[in-house]
Amino acid sequence: MLKEYLIKKDITVYKLCKISGVPYSTLNDLVNFKLPVENIRAGQLKSIANALDVGLEELYDLCLYRKSVFSKKYNVTANAIIKHKSYYIVFDRNGKQYCYEVIPVKKEATTYIEELAVWKLNEEISKLELEAAYEFLHS
Secondary structure (H helix, E strand, O other): OHHHHHHHOOOOHHHHHHHHOOOHHHHHHHHOOOOOHHHOOHHHHHHHHHHHOOOHHHHHHHHOOEEEEEEOOOOEEEEEEEEOOEEEEEEEEOOEEEEEEEEEOOHHHHHOHHHHHHHHHHHHHHHHHHHHHHHHHOO
16 A cells, blocks of 8 residues: 555655655545545656656555455455445455445544454345345245
8 A cells, every 4th residue: 555655665745745746635635545546647646656666557556455354254255445435345246246335434444444344244245145035035
């Protein structure tokens, strides 16, 4: 993630703002997942990549949030991702891909996102199994 990368390189958002010429508010929102990398202009992304001495693809990967979570109850792995200022879980089940919103991105949510994502994963799989059982009984 970009925030960890900046910490590792001892670069503050303010310093990156000065080096890249990209507005502080844009960089701060990008680092804190309030602004998706897809919503940043190409020229700004190039300026950030140049300031960090990384390629555009590496910068894109740094700006994405993806955390793997596992449901012991259903033996299913999902990815917790961020899009549209919310955490989502994405998983495959019976040949279909599912995507459900977990919670909006906030500091408190980030602290507990793994637990919240597993809880949401279990909840949604439970619903899917109930729907499948209902369809089976009524067919």
